Each structure stands twice: as C-alpha cells, then as structure tokens.
Amino acid sequence: METILPLLLGYGNSLLRFPVEGNVSSLFRLQSTLRWHEFLAGLIRVNKLSNSLEFDTDIYKFYAEALTDVEDQSKSYNCSVRIKNINCLALEILEENLPGLNVSTDLKENKKKPRALRLSNEKMKEETKEEPTFEICNQSKHAEILAGIDIDRCAESLKRSRKTQLLKCLETKIHFVPIIKSHTDPKLGDCSYLDTCHKLKTCKYLHYYQTVPTLAANKPPPPNSPTLEVLASYTKGEPISKTLCKQLPAQWINCDVRKLNFNRLGKFAAIIADPPWNIHTNSIESNETELLKIPVDQIQDEGIFLLWVTVRSTSIGRAWLLENGYTVSSELIWVKTNQLGRNICTGRTGHWLNHSKEHLLVGIKGRCTWLQRGLFDDIILASTRETGRKPDELYVMVEKMVGEHARKLEIFGKQHNVRPGWLTIGNQLEGNNVVEDLI
Amino acid sequence: MSKVEVAHPTEKRTTTNSNSNKVSILLRNKFKQKYLAMNSAFPNHYSHPSKKSKQKFIVNKSSKDYFKNDHTNQFIHTGKRPIENIRNIENPVSGYPKLQRLLSLKQDQINKYRSKPFGARVPTEKMVETIDRWVSKQKLTFDVIMIGGLSENQFIYPLLLNLQLDKLCSKPGFLFFWASTQQVQQLTRLLESSSWGGKFRRSEELVFLPVGRDSKYIPDKNDIPEESLLQQKQWHCWMCITGTVRRSTDSHLIHCNVNTDIIVENTLMTSSCNNIVPISMYELVENFSSSTRRLHILPASVGLEHSLKLRPGWVIVGPDVLVDNFDPSVYKQEISSVGSNVPSTDEIDLLRPKSPNRRLSYC
Numbered sequence: 001m002e003t004i005l006p007l008l009l010g011y012g013n014s015l016l017r018f019p020v021e022g023n024v025s026s027l028f029r030l031q032s033t034l035r036w037h038e039f040l041a042g043l044i045r046v047n048k049l050s051n052s053l054e055f056d057t058d059i060y061k062f063y064a065e066a067l068t069d070v071e072d073q074s075k076s077y078n079c080s081v082r083i084k085n086i087n088c089l090a091l092e093i094l095e096e097n098l099p100g101l102n103v104s105t106d107l108k109e110n111k112k113k114p115r116a117l118r119l120s121n122e123k124m125k126e127e128t129k130e131e132p133t134f135e136i137c138n139q140s141k142h143a144e145i146l147a148g149i150d151i152d153r154c155a156e157s158l159k160r161s162r163k164t165q166l167l168k169c170l171e172t173k174i175h176f177v178p179i180i181k182s183h184t185d186p187k188l189g190d191c192s193y194l195d196t197c198h199k200l201k202t203c204k205y206l207h208y209y210q211t212v213p214t215l216a217a218n219k220p221p222p223p224n225s226p227t228l229e230v231l232a233s234y235t236k237g238e239p240i241s242k243t244l245c246k247q248l249p250a251q252w253i254n255c256d257v258r259k260l261n262f263n264r265l266g267k268f269a270a271i272i273a274d275p276p277w278n279i280h281t282n283s284i285e286s287n288e289t290e291l292l293k294i295p296v297d298q299i300q301d302e303g304i305f306l307l308w309v310t311v312r313s314t315s316i317g318r319a320w321l322l323e324n325g326y327t328v329s330s331e332l333i334w335v336k337t338n339q340l341g342r343n344i345c346t347g348r349t350g351h352w353l354n355h356s357k358e359h360l361l362v363g364i365k366g367r368c369t370w371l372q373r374g375l376f377d378d379i380i381l382a383s384t385r386e387t388g389r390k391p392d393e394l395y396v397m398v399e400k401m402v403g404e405h406a407r408k409l410e411i412f413g414k415q416h417n418v419r420p421g422w423l424t425i426g427n428q429l430e431g432n433n434v435v436e437d438l439i
Numbered sequence: 440m441s442k443v444e445v446a447h448p449t450e451k452r453t454t455t456n457s458n459s460n461k462v463s464i465l466l467r468n469k470f471k472q473k474y475l476a477m478n479s480a481f482p483n484h485y486s487h488p489s490k491k492s493k494q495k496f497i498v499n500k501s502s503k504d505y506f507k508n509d510h511t512n513q514f515i516h517t518g519k520r521p522i523e524n525i526r527n528i529e530n531p532v533s534g535y536p537k538l539q540r541l542l543s544l545k546q547d548q549i550n551k552y553r554s555k556p557f558g559a560r561v562p563t564e565k566m567v568e569t570i571d572r573w574v575s576k577q578k579l580t581f582d583v584i585m586i587g588g589l590s591e592n593q594f595i596y597p598l599l600l601n602l603q604l605d606k607l608c609s610k611p612g613f614l615f616f617w618a619s620t621q622q623v624q625q626l627t628r629l630l631e632s633s634s635w636g637g638k639f640r641r642s643e644e645l646v647f648l649p650v651g652r653d654s655k656y657i658p659d660k661n662d663i664p665e666e667s668l669l670q671q672k673q674w675h676c677w678m679c680i681t682g683t684v685r686r687s688t689d690s691h692l693i694h695c696n697v698n699t700d701i702i703v704e705n706t707l708m709t710s711s712c713n714n715i716v717p718i719s720m721y722e723l724v725e726n727f728s729s730s731t732r733r734l735h736i737l738p739a740s741v742g743l744e745h746s747l748k749l750r751p752g753w754v755i756v757g758p759d760v761l762v763d764n765f766d767p768s769v770y771k772q773e774i775s776s777v778g779s780n781v782p783s784t785d786e787i788d789l790l791r792p793k794s795p796n797r798r799l800s801y802c
Contacts, residue, residue, distance in 0.1 A: 124515055125515055125516055128512065128515050128516070129512075130512065130516045131509045131512045131513075133508040133509065133510070133512070133513045134506075134508065136526060138526070151498050152498065155494045170495075170496045171495040171496055174506065187536070188536070188537070189534055189535045189536045189537065190534035190535060195502040195505060196502070206534075209498065209499060209500045210498070210499045210505055210506065211496050211497065211498050211499070212496060212497055212499060212506040213495065213496050214494070214495050214496055214497055304668065311641075311642070311643060311644055314644065315627060315641070318623075318624070318627070328624070329667055329668050329669075330620060330667055330668050330669040330671065331620050331623070331673070331675075332669060333646055333648070333673055335521075335522065335525070335648070335701060335703075337525065339502075339505065340526065340534065341508075341524065341525070341526045342525065342526045342527040342533065342534065343525050343527055343531065343699075343701060343703060344699070345527070345531050345532050345535065345538070345699050346532075346535055346538060346792075349696075350643065350696065350699075350700060351642070351643075351686065351695070352642055352643050352678065352680075352686065352693070352695050352696075352727070353643050353645070353678075353695070353696060353697075353698055353699055353700045353723075353727070354696050354698070354699040354700065355699065355700055356699040356700065356701050357646060357700060357701050359644070362668055362669065364668060371668070373667060373668050373669075374667065374668075374669070374670055375669075376511070376514070376669055376670065377514075377520055377521065377522070377669065377670050377672045378620070378669040378670065378671055378672055378673055379520075379521055379522050379648065379672055379673065380511065380521065381510045381521035381522060381524060381525065382510070382511075383507055393509065393510070393511040396511055396512070397511060400515075401668065
C-alpha cells in the first residue's frame with residue numbers, strides 16, 4: 001500500500017505531508033486543506049495504523065464517489081487524463097483494501113463519465129416519457145400449457161387447475177403461444193419469418209400469438225410535462241427557451257432528389273439518407289447512385305450525416321463522406337430481432353452468410369460543440385418491419401443528440417418516415433407539406 | 440424511495456459550482472415527483488376493486504396489435520443496454536431444430552478431420568521474415584487466414600503491409616480480418632495497397648458485440664465518451680475472398696448461410712474463457728470453409744487481459760503462443776493424412792441452406 005499510493009498519486013513521499021496518527025480526528029481537522037485523494041490516502045493510512053475500520057464504510061463510499069467526480073478534479077489540476085486514471089486506480093485500490101466497500105456498478109460506470117454527460121443523461125431521462133417494457137417469459141412449459149387451453153378463458157381454467165404461478169407470470173411477462181393448426185408441424189420448429197410470413201394459411205412452421213400484461217394496453221399516465229425551470233437550467237444544443245420555439249410539424253416534399261434545388265432548403269443539423277444502393281452491381285464504377293450527386297455542402301455547414309449502407313456500398317459510402325468533409329467517427333449497427341425477441345439467424349438472404357444486422361455510417365462535419373455526444377451505444381436493437389423500413393428508435397437517438405428543435409432532413413424518405421421536426425424528401429411521398437417560409 | 444435518496448449524493452455533496460448544484464437538485468425533485476406519480480399509478484391500477492375480477496393481461500392475435508418493447512426508451516430510463524435484451528445469446532439458433540442438428544453434425548465432422556493444434560511462437564519483429572520463409576522456402580499455403588483479434592494493438596499497419604499474404608493464401612482462399620471501427624479506414628487502405636495487389640475482395644462484414652457492462656471485450660475501455668458521438672461497443676471482422684468460388688456449385692469448398700454476420704458474446708462461455716478471439720468465431724469460419732489448412736496470425740502480444748489458446752485444426756502464430764510445436768514438414772504430413780478438406784455427409788447436404796435455383800447464373 002505505502003509503495004503504491006505515492007506512485008499512484010504522483011507526489012512521492014510528500015503525499016503524507018500531514019502528520020498521520022492512529023486516529024482520524026487529526027485528519028478531519030486537515031480536511032479542508034487536503035485534496036480528495038490525499039484525504040483518502042490518509043484514511044487508509046489511519047486504518048492501517050489502527051488496524052481496524054474506524055468508520056462506517058458509507059464514509060468510504062462517499063469519498064469514493066467524490067473521487068469519481070472527474071470533472072471537478074480535472075479543473076483544478078489542468079491534467080484531466082492523468083487525474084482520471086489516478087482516480088480509477090484509487091477506486092480499485094480502495095475496493096481491494098476495504099472488503100466492506102462495494103462501489104456499485106452504476107458508480108463504476110459513472111466514474112468514466114464527465115459531469116456534463118451525466119447531467120445530459122439525467123435531463124434526457126426527465127424529458128422522455130417512460131414506456132412500459134416487459135420481460136419475455138423463457139419457460140417453454142408455460143407456452144406448452146397455454147397452447148393446450150382456450151386462451152380467452154384461460155384465467156378461469158388456470159385458477160381451477162391451480163396453476164397460479166403461470167397466472168402470475170402472465171400478469172408480469174410477455175408470453176408467446178404457438179398457434180397449432182391442422183397444417184402445422186411443430187417438429188419443424190419456428191418459421192423464419194414468424195409474424196411477417198406471407199403464407200400464414202399454409203406454412204407448416206410454428207407461428208405465435210402474444211399475451212401482454214394489461215399495463216401495456218392502458219399505458220400509465222404520462223408524468224407531468226417538464227417545467228420551464230428544469231428546461232432552462234441545463235441545455236446543450238437547444239434554444240434557450242423551448243416554450244418560445246415550437247417544434248415544427250412533419251414536413252415533406254415529393255420530388256426527384258437529383259433535380260431538387262438544394263440551395264433553397266437551408267441548413268440542417270442532422271441528415272439521414274437511405275439511398276437505393278444498386279445491390280446487384282458488382283463493380284464500384286458502374287454503381288452510380290443518386291446519393292453521389294447531392295450537393296451536401298449546400299445543406300450542411302456543420303452537423304451529422306447518417307448514411308445507411310450495405311456490405312457492397314460501405315466503401316463507397318465512406319469515401320463519399322470523407323470527400324465531402326466528414327469524419328466517420330462511429331458506425332451504428334441495427335441488430336435485427338424477430339417477433340420473439342431473438343436475433344434473426346435464418347431465412348434472410350446474405351450472399352455468403354445470413355444477414356441479421358444493418359450498418360449506418362455516422363459522419364461528423366465541423367466542430368459541433370452543440371452536439372450531445374456519448375449518450376448512446378453504437379447499437380440499436382429493434383425488430384424488423386416492412387422490407388427496407390428502418391427502426392424508429394434512430395429518430396429518437398438523433399433528436400437527443402442534435403436537439404428536438406434542430407432542423408433535420410431525411411433524403412430518400414417514404415411516407416412512413418415523415419415525423420414532427422423532420423423534413424422528408426423523396427420520390428415516393430404523397431404530395432407536399434411544407435410550413436417553413438424559406439422553402 | 441430509498442433508491443431516490445442514494446441516487447444523487449454526489450451532486451449534493453461535492454458540487455462546488457452552485458449552478459449545476461441547482462440543476463441537480465431540481466432534477467432530483469423532478470425525479471422524485473415522477474417516481475411517486477408512477478409508483479402510485481402502477482399499484483392503483485392493480486388494486487382497483489372494480490378491476491379485481493378482470494383479467495390482468497391481454498391476448499394479441501393479430502400482428503398489427505403486437506406489443507413491442509422499446510429498448511432505446513428502456514435504456515434512457517434504466518440504463519439497461521439494448522444488447523442485453525437479445526433472447527438467444529446462449530443459443531443463437533434456438534427455435535430452429537434443423538439448424539441445430541446441422542451445426543452439431545458439422546462440428547462432429549470438422550472434429551473428425553482436423554490437424555492437431557499447432558503453435559508457432561514468433562516475436563513481432565520476426566513475423567514478416569518468418570512468413571517470407573514459409574512462403575519461399577517451405578512453399579506453405581493456407582486456405583483460411585485469420586488476422587488479429589479483439590484487441591486494437593494487433594493492427595500494425597506497416598507490418599501487415601509487408602506480409603506476403605497473397606502468396607501465403609491459396610486461391611480460392613478466405614481472409615478474416617479483425618478491426619475496430621476506427622481501424623476500418625486503414626483496413627480499406629490495406630486491401631487496396633499495391634503490395635496486396637487488391638487480390639482480396641471484401642465480401643462480408645462480421646460484427647462481434649460484447650454483452651454486459653464489465654465485458655472484457657468492450658473496445659478501448661478508456662475511451663472518453665465526449666470525444667466520440669456514440670459509445671463504441673462493437674468489433675468488426677472483414678471476410679475477404681481471393682480467387683473464384685461460387686456458392687451454388689462449390690459446396691465441397693464452402694457452405695453458405697449456415698451462420699449469420701453477427702456474433703453476440705456468449706456470456707456463459709466467456710465468463711470462464713477470455714480468449715483473444717471468441718470460440719464462436721473459429722466455429723463460424725470452420726462452418727463456412729471446409730478447408731483444413733487454417734492459420735491465425737496475431738502480430739502483437741495479446742497482453743494480460745486476454746488469453747491465447749491453441750485450437751485443433753489451426754496453426755496459431757504470434758509472440759505469446761505458449762506451445763511452440765510448429766514444423767512446416769510435420770504440418771504438411773499431418774494435412775496429407777487428414778485431407779485438405781472436411782468431407783460433407785448426406786445428412787449435412789440435406790440440411791444445409793442452398794442457393795435457390797434461379798440464382799444459378801449469378802455468382
């Protein structure tokens with residue numbers, strides 16, 4: 001311990017420049033003049049000398065939390081990375097030496113997060129309505145029993161046969177019950193397409209219907225809408241007062257993207273494009289896509305560009321983003337799930353391997369100090385819908401990153417893509433709906 | 440309620456900036472209110488006397504009504520990572536008995552026709568030289584070559600540039616190349632470089648996803664979130680092909696569409712073993728190519744965080760290989776007795792996914 005700590009703190013022997021006796025009162029007297037890690041080192045030292053835990057582990061926990069508060073520390077030291085590493089090390093040493101101390105996993109996760117990010121996380125939580133989520137029951141026995149009874153009257157029959165456990169499970173978890181028809185052969189296993197199967201009337205494979213706890217149907221009342229106070233206290237990338245700036249309704253223009261005069265659209269903070277890549281073209285040269293012709297510098301000075309790509313087009317997409325002044329900082333993966341919440345493993349046509357994910361390149365242009373970074377993982381988990389339709393979760397993520405009131409554009413969008421706060425352009429939209437003057 | 444109390448002591452006690460202190464108190468109060476509102480809303484719903492007799496779940500029979508969990512929303516409110524919700528992490532093919540049978544048959548067959556595990560301990564600085572010798576003097580070739588693993592330090596651009604991969608890899612041959620999101624750009628450059636002669640075509644992009652907050656496989660744990668737009672939780676593996684192979688006619692060489700292009704960390708397996716390459720990745724490669732000549736190159740030390748185990752059927756070369764038993768002439772003998780390809784069986788051929796006939800003309 002004595003050898004690690006000075007090393008850890010980078011202060012050599014000057015670390016223990018205060019007199020350490022066998023009790024803590026002297027330490028507390030010095031508290032105001034010491035830095036957090038010095039104080040902690042002192043605490044450990046005192047415990048070593050007195051050979052007993054003099055105080056509650058809660059106190060250690062509190063100081064451990066203080067240590068995790070990286071940003072405050074780094075301000076006073078102008079050396080954020082070093083301090084961050086020191087703090088992480090100190091935490092680990094603390095945990096090793098004090099068996100009573102369990103720094104929660106939340107805390108561990110947080111120790112890496114700057115304060116700004118933690119505030120943003122809390123704010124995001126505040127401003128987003130919580131949707132109910134339910135676990136999916138993993139007991140195959142439950143599904144078997146349910147398949148054998150009349151589901152519409154199952155509550156009574158389950159009570160009669162005293163299967164109260166199953167009844168309770170039905171009230172808290174989602175169940176998938178196999179539909180057994182005369183043409184079904186249960187031995188074959190699940191249908192590759194499940195609820196999206198086009199041949200439901202003849203398909204021999206298993207399909208399922210669903211039971212959901214009632215809360216999903218009667219969603220809990222939305223929590224009180226956020227007050228002005230909260231909104232004004234901490235903002236990043238948003239207008240100072242949201243009440244003065246209403247979010248625009250969904251707007252769309254039916255047009256040929258190649259011929260549109262982009263100069264009149266104005267600038268956008270975020271752009272999503274899902275271009276019609278020509279997947280059957282083998283050579284890159286002949287793959288002339290509409291995307292390559294878009295004068296992107298006319299519609300974005302700084303911001304993010306999100307580009308859906310396929311295996312074949314990812315290199316073209318990357319090169320195009322780089323050419324237009326973007327850095328490709330991240331790649332977002334949409335992990336596709338089926339009706340049963342499983343990652344799709346069959347029935348989808350990839351050429352060499354089955355495809356159960358899609359890639360979204362994330363390009364950033366400019367400094368974008370207003371951008372909310374690090375809020376999400378680079379993964380979306382969502383089920384598949386109509387062919388080619390991408391998950392709506394992406395919109396939520398982008399809105400949190402650039403702000404709900406920022407101008408956002410979707411190129412090559414369809415009618416199901418229109419959304420408040422977004423302008424959608426593409427040639428498969430129904431008419432036009434534009435409220436902004438400038439267009 | 441106790442949860443609310445412990446959740447934010449940090450802000451309260453340590454903030455020196457009065458402004459952000461205010462925010463956190465405000466946020467905390469809001470959180471309390473909401474928590475109370477929700478707490479009261481949920482039990483009331485259940486205990487309401489008139490609803491007591493009613494069923495507490497509903498049945499959705501039409502796909503239009505299906506309820507779907509919103510995992511992004513769940514992440515915002517609970518911090519549970521979306522990937523943790525996948526239900527087939529432990530058994531990716533659950534629900535598909537035919538596919539399960541196929542995979543176990545294939546593994547049996549692969550285990551029957553495989554070389555013993557070989558390791559070649561070669562320091563980083565001698566890697567290029569050793570491979571050169573294998574190519575020019577011993578005339579060694581491999582059909583499957585994997586490079587790197589779940590560690591950023593394995594990607595040493597100048598070293599890789601000088602590897603005579605095009606000569607080491609036979610035609611048709613398959614290359615599996617690991618990289619992090621940041622390294623993908625360099626990887627593109629590498630494949631287009633003149634020394635590799637553009638001989639490898641990028642054919643699939645595999646992704647490995649670590650599960651759990653404390654997974655050993657989370658890339659660059661010291662990443663400061665402020666510097667990247669999203670928190671990086673993925674590894675890429677490019678599958679490249681050299682030479683000509685057709686999926687409809689070359690079933691003696693490859694079996695397509697057996698595995699998918701995603702490997703989710705199987706927490707059951709990785710809790711006991713933190714191999715630099717997940718075992719399921721080796722299995723995926725073996726399921727795809729029937730070749731028995733497989734090489735795995737690890738240019739740099741795997742470090743203390745990961746272990747490196749030999750695998751039957753593979754030659755593993757790197758500075759940290761524990762068993763140094765590779766001898767090119769012994770290996771050639773071994774392969775000639777095993778055979779250069781794993782033969783298929785009638786049942787495997789019946790079960791494996793095949794290309795539809797109408798696609799025969801298209802590669």
